[in-house]
Amino acid sequence: MKEGLRQDRAGSVFKALRSLLPVLVILALIAAVPLFSPSNRFLSLAISAGINVIALYGLSVLFGQTGILSMGHAALVGVGAYAAAILARDFGVGFWAALPAAALASAVFAMIVGIPSLRVGGHHFVIMTFAFGQLLAIVLTNGGDYTGAATGLDLAGPVTLFGADMSDLTRYYLMVVAFVTSAAVASWAIINSSYGRTLRAIRENEKLAASLGINVGRHKIGAFVVSGIFAGISGVLLAYFLGHISPSQFSSFPSIYLALMVMIGGARLIEGPLAGGILVAFLPEVLNLDPVQSRIVYGVCLIAVIMLLPDGLIGGIVRALRAAFSGKPKQETQQRGAAEAQR
C-alpha cells in the first residue's frame, strides 16, 4: 500500500517533469540563437520579448490559474522599473540588489491595489486594475523631479555578473533567457503544487472552494501579489536594458498588450506565455506591419483566439495533437472546445 503510494507520487512527479520538458527544450534552442550571429535589431526585439514573457508568467498565474484578469499588469512592471531607477539614483543600489527590492515593491503595490479591488469580482476587478494602472501613470507624470515627470528617469548602471560586463547585447540576451527560464520553472512549480491546485479551485468555483476551507479572498490577493513579484523582476530587467523609463510605458495600453499576449498564447499551459510574448513581439516584424496595422492584426488575432481557441494558441495546438494521436474523432474535441467557450 505504502509502496503503491510512493510509486503514485513518483509517477505524478515524472508526469509533471515531462510537462516542463518542452519549454526547456524551446528555451535551450532560443539560447542557442546567438550562435547564428543574429542582427542587433533581432537581439533587441528578442530581449524586449523575453522581458515581457517574465511578466506574462506572473500574469498566467493570476489569469490562467486563478481566473482573475488584470488590465494593470504593466503598472506592476512599472513599479519594479521605477524602484530600480530610484534605488540606483538615490542609494547607489546596483542591478542584483535591485531585483529583490523591486520584486518586493511590486508585490507590496499589488497588495495595496488588490485588497480593495478584489472585494469586487469579474469585470469590476478588470476596471479597477485598469484605473489603478492609469493612476500610476498620472502619479509618475506629476511626480516632479523625483519621478522625472513625463520625461522619466535615466538609469546608467552597468550590469555585471561575476565581474563580467553583461551590458553587451548578446550577453544581456542570454541573461534574459536565463531569467525567462527561471520564471517558467517557477510558474511550472506553482502549477504543479497544491498551491496551484488551490488557485485552480478558486478559478473553477469560489463558493465550493470556500466550503472546502479555502480562504478565497486571501488566496486571490496572494495570487495578485505573486504576479507582482514576476512583474517587478521584469521591470528591473527592462529599466536596465533601456537605460531610460517613462510613465507612458506602464500605462493602460501596455497593460492591455500584456493581457492580449497571455490570452493569445494561452494562460493555463506553461508554454502559453512564451508563445504569446514571442508571437506578439515578432508578428509585426515578420509581416512587415506598421504600428496601426499591427494593432488591427492583434485585435483580429484576439477575437479569433477567443472564438476558436479558448485555451489560447498553445492550448489549441495541444488539443489538436492529442486528438491526432489518440485517434479521437475531431468533432468531439471541437464540441468540447465550444462547450468550454460557452462557459
Place this chain on the structure above:
Amino acid sequence: MSPILAISGLSKQFGGVTALAGVDLAIEEGEILGVVGPNGSGKTTLFNVVTGVHRPSGGSVLFRGQDITGLKPHAISRAGIGYTFQQAMAFAGLGVLENVQIAGEHVRARADSTANPWPTPQALLDFVGLSAVANEKAGVLPFGSLRLLGLALALATRPSLLLLDEPAAGLNDRETTALVGLVRQLPGHGITVCVIDHDMKLMQMLCRRLAVLDFGSKIADGPTEAVLADPKVLEVYLGGDL
C-alpha cells in the same frame, strides 16, 4: 451529552422579510437528523446562516460548545462542519481525483489524525463509487455522479458534522437508494449528519428524528413517526383538515 451543534434563537431578516424567526435546534452526536418544511419555510436560510453564507440577524450557533456564529464559510469548514449544496457542484474543469485532493488539503488537521488516518482521496472515491472515473474531468460527469462527488468533497474536509442540503434533488430512485446507503454509514465513522430536504420519502428512509420548519419557525421536533403523525405537521403539508 451536550449536542454537537446547538442553534439557539437563530433569526435572519432580509429587509422586511423574516426568513428565520428564532429557531432553536440541537443536533446530537452520532444521529442523522432531518430538517423538513415546505418551500420557503427557511430550510436553506438555516443552512446558509449556519455555514456562514449569510450573517444571522440574531441568535447563536455553538459547535461542540464553541461559538461559530457569523464565521466565514471557509472557517466553518475548517472548524469541522462539512456541507454540500443544493445545486450539485464540483470544480468542472479539473479532474475528479484532483477535486477530492483539493478538498482534503485545507483541513485543520484533527488531533487524532495521526492515530486514525483519514481515507485518502482515492479511498473516498471508492467509497462513493466513482473510482472508475477518477481521471475524467468533473464537468463531464452525469448529474447523479456529480452529487456523489459533492459528497466525497465534503467528506474529504474531515467533518465531524455533515450538512446536506437537498442531497437527493434530481436523482432517480436507484441513485437515491445508493445515496441513502452511503449516508447511513456515516455515523459509524464518527460523522453526525443533518439532512435538509422536503422529500418525505427520503427523510423516512434516512432519519430517526425530524425537525419541521414553517415560516421560519420550528413547529415540530421529535421521532420521525411521531412528527409525521403530528396534526400541525399534517396541516402544513396537506393543507389543514382532511
